[in-house]
Amino acid sequence: MSLNKKIYLDYNATTPTDSRVVDAMLPYFTDNFGNASSDHSFGWYADEAVEIARNKVAGLVNSRPVELTFASGATEAANLALFGFCKKNSNKGNHIISCKTEHKAVLEPLEALEADGFEVTYLDVDTNGNVDLNELEESIKPDTIMVCLMLANNETGLIHPITSITELAHSKGVTVMSDITQAVGKIPVDLQDSGIDIAIFSSHKTYGPKGIGALYLNKNNNISVGRHLYGGNHEKGVRPGTLNVPGIVGFGEACEIAQQNLEENHQKQSSLRSQLEEALLSIEGTTINCVKENRLPNTTNVSFKGVDGTKLLRYLNKLAVSRGSACTANQVNPSHVLKAMGVENDVALASLRISTGRNTTSEDIEQAVSEIKKAINQLKTVSI
CATH class of the missing domain: 3.90.1150.10 (Aspartate Aminotransferase, domain 1)
Incomplete structure (x- = not known):
């Protein structure tokens, strides 16, 4: 059929992919094909396009542009965040709290971290998929370094009370990471107001191209991650490799359209x-x-x-x-x-x-x- x-x-x-997004991307495959890291006019033009797009993406989720790192998608961003943050902060503790209903993009890196010696507590949920905030509080230990809970579940659509979660975690001095992929473009997402420290999301869930996503690191809370990938100092060393300029431009255009509608x-x-x-x-x-x-x-x-x-x-x-x-x-x-x-x-x-x-x-x-x-x-x- x-x-x-x-x-x-x-x-x-x-x-x-929205046709307006495709139209915005097309010149960066042909005429404006420069490498954003090249030190000449072609590179400068591409770099400018990347930064304009970064501003557009930041506008949709209310973050500062400097807080966003482009990656190949939410899955890569999750790996960069989990391995980069947890290994960098292993001297502070090795305990992570998550939930049984997280996406595989989070659950599988957590399993790999467990194999590396980290301890992960997977919170139960009720019959509607809700976590118990009392159980969350009781699960936090002196060596807990991260709470990792998604904003909206990809299968049921359930929206977690992320602001309450961040307030609870922060009161114990614990960093909060959230997979916001399914929420972006569907409901208002305000990273500054929510208190989320680390977030991941993707372009192709919001009528943008596949193969591009973003990692958010809250600069107000001095959040940073250690290197997990090597091969260059692109994206401030967090995600090395030649930038996908057409994809980034498309991501920005998709976010701007989503915000308007x-x-x-x-x-x-x-x-x-x-x-x-x-x-x-x-x-x-x-x-x-x-x-x-x-x-x-x-x-x-x-x-x-x-x-x-x-x-x-x-x-x-x-x-x-x-x-x-x-x-x-x-x-x-x-x-x-x-x-x-x-x-x-x-x-x-x-x-x-x-x-x-x-x-x-x-x-x-x-x-x-x-x-x-x-x-x-x-x-x-x-x-x-």
């Missing part, structure tokens, strides 16, 4: 989510996960009881939806996020993440619900 005949409802996995897009996505969830709840045995919690406006995580989840996506061949994170979508395993929330394996397997975007219409939602109802009825019939 042609992709243009499918309804795309997986915007949390990636977004189409943030409130309007929020209202549209909230309306589409309400339409979707009201219709889905008419299907017997349906549960909307985290339905009463503070969530991203575009994200629905829905579970269907009594359905063979191993076949569900194959029956939905006219829709682009996911079982969970795109990083694990090719594995037929229950979501680690839903399992941490206490959802049984068979129900977790029969769960979908549906995420809408700028191009989603009310008609798309109607057709998607029709396809889901048809698939659920077929699978319930087959399972009898």
Whole structure:
């Protein structure tokens, strides 16, 4: 089936690059192709474009431009942050606190740090994915150097109370890192006001190009990271390598567009989510996960009881939806996020993440619900 005949409802996995972003990028592949580190007019022009983009990205998340380091994406930024900060500060302690529902981009580096001798406490969550702030406080020890908790969950859309988390951690002298990838461009993100010390996020979740992201280091709190990669002094030595100037320009353009349309897009996505969830709840045995919690406006995580989840996506061949994170979508395993929330394996397997975007219409939602109802009825019939 042609992709243009499918309804795309997986915007949390990636977004189409905005045509205005592509237009902004194109000259930096051809005419303005200079290396931003070159000491001549081609390099100066490229470097200026990078700094203009850095200002635009900073504007969307309310940071200072100097606090942003460009990387190849949020995953690389997570590695730079976790290894760079924890190893640099190992003389102060080796204990890190995180959560069982974090993205694999954070969980796997944490596992590697554990293999290197660091101790990691993974907080439990309740049935809605919330961490217990009392448990967080009790988990902080004299050798705790970092609390690492995401702002918004990529599978359920749950938004953590990050300001309360940073206030608690800071009262104990502990640094806070947050994966803000899914929140940026969907809800207001204010890094200065939140108190976050280290943040990671990516361009391709907000209608920018793939292959570019950012690492935020709070200069007000004197946050820095040690070198994890080597090969040059680009980006103040934090991330060496020739800068992806077209990608950075596109990232900046995408952030500027997102900032201009943030409130309007929020209202549209909230309306589409309400339409979707009201219709889905008419299907017997349906549960909307985290339905009463503070969530991203575009994200629905829905579970269907009594359905063979191993076949569900194959029956939905006219829709682009996911079982969970795109990083694990090719594995037929229950979501680690839903399992941490206490959802049984068979129900977790029969769960979908549906995420809408700028191009989603009310008609798309109607057709998607029709396809889901048809698939659920077929699978319930087959399972009898």
